[in-house]
Amino acid sequence: MALSGIEIFKKLPKKNCGECGVPTCLAFAMKLATGQAELVACPYVSDDVRAAIDEASAPPIRTLTIGAGDRAVKLGGETVMFRHEKRLENPPGLALVLSDTMDDSVVNEKLSKFKYLEFERVGLILRPQMLALKEESGDAGKFAAFVKRVIDQMDAAIILMSDRPEVISEALKVSKDKKPLIYAATNDTAEAMGSLAKESACPLAVKGSGLDEVMAITDKLLGMGLKDLVIDSQPVNVKKALEDQVVIRRSALVKKVKQLGFSTITFPGQLTDNKMKETLIASLLIAKYAGVIVLSEMEGHNVFPLLLASLNIYTDPQRPMAVEEKVYEIGGPREDSPVLITSNFSLTYFIVSGEVESSRIPAWLLIKDTEGLSVLTAWAAGKFAADTVAVFIKKCGIADRVKHRKLVIPGYLAGMSGELEEELPDWQILVGPREAAHLSAYLKQWSA
Amino acid sequence: MALEIPKVSYSGKIREIVLGKGDKAITVGGGTSYPFYLFEGQMPLKPRIAMEVYDSPPDDWAPTALEPFADVAGDPVAWAKKCIDTYGAEMIALQLVSTDPNGENRSAEEAAALTKKVAEAVDVPLIVWGCNNAEKDTEVLKKIAEDCAGRSLMIGPVTEANYKQVGAVAIGYEHTVIASTPIDINLAKQLNILLGNLGVPDGRILIDPTTGALGYGLEYGYSVMERIRMAALTQEDERLQFPMVCNLGKEVWKTKEAKQSRDEAPKLGDPAKRGVLMEAITAQLVLAAGADILIMRHPESIALIQDMLNDLLAA
Amino acid sequence: MSKIICSAAIRGAHNIVDKAEQKYQEALDKWGPDHAVGFPNTAYYLPIIYGILGVPVSKLGDVRPVLEKCRSLLPPLVSEKVWLPYLAPTLEAGMATFFAEEIIEAIRYLEYPDFYTKQEDPIGGNIWLGAADDIILRKRGVEFVDGTAPGFAAILGAPPTKEIAAEIAKELQEKNLYVFMCAENNGVRMSEQLVEAGVQIGWPTRLVSFGSDYTATVFAMGFATRAAMSFGGIKPGDFRGNLLYNKNRIFAFAMPLGPVSDEWYANAAGAINWGFPVIADTPIPEILPTGICTYEHVVSNVPHSEIVQRAVEVRGLKVTVSKIDIPVSYGPAFEGERIRKDDLYLECGGGKTKAVELTVSRDMDEVEDGHVEMIGPDLDQIKDGSKLPFAMLIEVAGRQRQEDFEPILERQIHHLVNYAEGIMHIGQRAIMWLRVGKAAVEKGFRLKHLGTIMHAKYHQEFGAICDKVQVKIYTEEAKVDEVLALARKIYAARDKRVDRMTDETEETFYSCTLCQSFAPSHVCIITPERTGMCGAYNWLDGKASYEINPTGPNQPIVKGECIDPVLGKWKGTDEFIFKASRQKFQTASAYSLVHDPMTACGCFECIATILPLCNGVMIVNRDYLGMTPCGMKFTTLAGMVGGGEVTPGFLGVSKHYIASRKFLLAEGGLKRVVWMPQMLKKELEAKLKSRGEELGIPNLFDIIADDTKGATEEEILPFLEEVGHPALTMESIL
């Protein structure tokens, strides 16, 4: 059981020196308790205390990072089975398979597409981050050269795939600074692979058929002092894949089975030849706990929906997503187009902008920063009050872009229309519909 | 090293609900574990898919979505038949969008006449979905319930605003209600209690937890569904032990990304596959959260989901 | 039960059963036992017999056992001399009556196939409709379930004139009730009176002319009995279930008009079984105490002008007002509009004139529902730009008189009045302020309409606690003064009552789980001395909200045995928390921040947390944006402790709770508080000072540090030491 903030606080030095980055030990303790800080940030804790806190607050699923730089992928650190219980922490890394037997031109084409697949959403950049480089040539030198070429060409978190330690060893020589994930140690190669991982300080995947075999291998590796492991249980079908993911997560969380306290790596392409179905399996694995998902192809039409799925599932349910405060133009609005205002809760934004868009009436949508709260909650919390709305209207520059002075406010906030008119004497405040679904009809009868 | 799987002990069971009548009647529900967790419980009845049929010709559909139905788009009866005959639909969901007072505002009489025609033409279970305007839906669903007495339709959305009126006709004319609440477990439970108090038999209630599309708030409904299932199965929350319906097709296909052409969104790949995948992934995720009935649009995404269901429920 | 009624009813029942036996014998002789018998187009056979006894009568031969049952139910005739507890046997006689009457009516269908029209309307000269078939039952029954028709009046006989008949029918129609008519009063029947008066009768107008004889009462009762089977899922033969369904859901009553014969008494006794009371216009003995029926059983000698209103009250029927009849638009969209100086027609209160609004509860007979009275000049009698003194006195009455709800109802006046277009309302009680715009006056708005609004809205939104509402509006100075004086007295009494209420005196607390929508395991326990953490729900709100919406987020919690009076733990609350948190939490303290504090949702008004160095507690409110001595701003704190989690050392609290005697009792109460933002301190100044007095630390208010003294523990500690803050010497808070 994780320690509470107060329990951690009791063990801290109580100097309130602020060197950890927050002003007080109590604040630091709270950050630790909620996983937003690491104990190393406080220079004054004794080793004993450190061990005690670490032991008690270590997440049941090992946190590790694959790769270095921009596209490094952080995995693990999960504490719940269901996102509503707290949140799911680290979204899975999506990896594209490349083989050392592929033609250069094919590889180049795939890499340039990989790079191209980058999407902006709610102020975040969504993109695949990983490349799974697979040795199929049987030639260690060739594989190493291939790895080197890819690394030079593309910044990505790398997975080195080969069952042969000598091949991996060769490849690590050119790639270990990039902290690739080594795939994989099997029952037979555990020691050799383990040593390679240890020497290179790279994370290591474990491949066993079934969880019992996996546990035997991780146990061995744990014994060797390795910590950064990733699990592949080689499920034979979709049903088993789901079962394994659930059992691994649950064993780690509920039973503290340390041999299973790791993230997983999955290969939906091994379960089907149908690329569409592969994508569906991947989506299920996003929802059900996979750490890395290796895909046999990456196209806009499969990667984008998977990234959306991952964004949705891994959104912190207690911290609503927010969009940027600004004036959004929908459908090319003109100086006589309607002006609407709402909160910056991302769902509100998506729904409202979607409805405006489908009404085919161009409009100016003003999004006010409400710290991600929805309209009514923001209003109740004073973040959508007439005075602050007025300040925003004045500074956002909408007055220069439209000729009229009519502002449509959300129907639920009719109560503030009068106050707002007083704050904005030039503007006429119109009360819009309560539900976004009725916006289209409302806009159709709107006139400047 | 032998692992002992830590199993959840489930104390509840999802109610089995019979949909429709006669040979083609379908039973859903019956689950005794989280969805597809067959290593620790049962899911004796597979989730079912209803194919959408619209009451008026669609005007702004993505070409991919329209293509399979282009020849029947103006004729709901032919459309429904095509779904069954060509695509093997096991259920039909008639979407009464044209009754929307903010749109075409077709009358309850027209809607009822149409529903009756469709109901007579098909033998599979029929879902009838209003326009989400509580007042108009009341009028429309009442009329439909009356005119299609004894046909065991699934009618919805039944909300807190109209549950009395629609619930009453559902009791009187023997239909099943789809109890719809806005992404909130407590409201869902409350509405089920109210329907029970009104006299709607437990065998005729389905939950619509409200479903958002992938990328458009899917996660809210997803978590509420997980919470509903958890409450139903492990916390003996008897008023939440009903099957769930997700009306997802129309949500997905109205999003920008499901409709954009290759020119409009070059990064998003093949528009046809993208739309299908967006619908299928939304479906897959709500299935994982506990959906028992999916309302979907595209034959290909439906086929994909059927394939996944077969895999997930394989013996 | 009155001996006269019992004797008469039992006599009547004997007569009716005798008659049924005779009819049966004749029919048997004529058609034989295999001849089909029943009401047309129904799957419920003879519905009362089927519903209550579970016996499907489909041929004449089936009647015999039913008649035998009637005989066995019939008590002996009451002799003049003995005194018996008459209720049970009389009710059984009533049952026997209905069985017998169904048999009589069924045989009538055999003898005279065209006696009844067997459809929804009269045909030609035949106005008798007879039993409702299943199609009518379904169509009309739906209205009983969804509340569009709350119930029916079963009228026997007729009033003295056709005009009165039409009047009574109209009044009943206005209450959306069905009127089921049968039997004669001296050769006169109400159905015929209505036809003569030119009133259209038949199912579509809800004026149902069932039959000419009193035996047609069974069509009304049979309708109710079938409704329970087809809409309530009640099985045939489940007589308890059937009678209860009717008592609880069908708002019906019997209304004998004219002298009550023995047979009528027998029918009345039958109806009481279904929970339908009897309201008569003749001076028959009353049966007032309640028992089977929700309220009274028999109420008599009611004048025709009051009979409908009285019936509605006795049956406990709720008034529904669907339309607010005022000349301006009404809806939430107008809530926030302002009336500017230039648009102003009338202004009241707001410091410019005396003004007050008051909602008080009265006894049922003191309030005339819908009565709205204007005393003093209205808008059409004054000049544009006037000011007037103003008082609105709203008197409400409910079957359960609930003075506790007065303040809650009164608080609604603000937004309910504001919903009217062109009207602005600010404040409450004696500091209210009302502005009426010119446009509203031009459209015909008058002050009197405020009464119309309040009457309608109280019924619509608070129907569960208000049965009657009347409103008086005063604009005469002297009258306003009178209301003001009354209001002051009532306000004082109310405040005192709330003040006297403690967690010890109340056995029931309330929960609030409204915040579970985003904080899945959050549960607020609301006690008289601890409001919900958002500050929006106090104990009375919880109670009222539960009465109005019994399946909603506020549920009563019987607190049960006290586990720990200092932490604030009870058996009942712990059990509730376990269930309502969906088994996540087993227990919570109402009065502690360190030991099992309550979950925090996220919309708390303030957060309290410990300051270890000062050995005290600090409180920060949502509006304070600065840094606090714990090293975290409000927003940071809120981010860490919300989401329905328990975070020992941190607690969401409402402002109101800070000044409660139960505030952090386990940590030593208000004495522990060492820091608050100045703005919060100021807001609570009066209350904090008086609490300080109570605690014997009169300067407590002054020795609580605030942001002017510092925003870190190190900064405020010297101040606390200087003033000798009690927290420094209390036992360690950790």
Ligand code: SF4
């Ligand atoms: S650095 Fe350590 S001692 Fe200093 S405030 Fe942070 S936790 Fe306290």
Ligand code: SF4
């Ligand atoms: S904070 Fe307020 S609204 Fe939320 S649960 Fe508590 S009392 Fe209810």
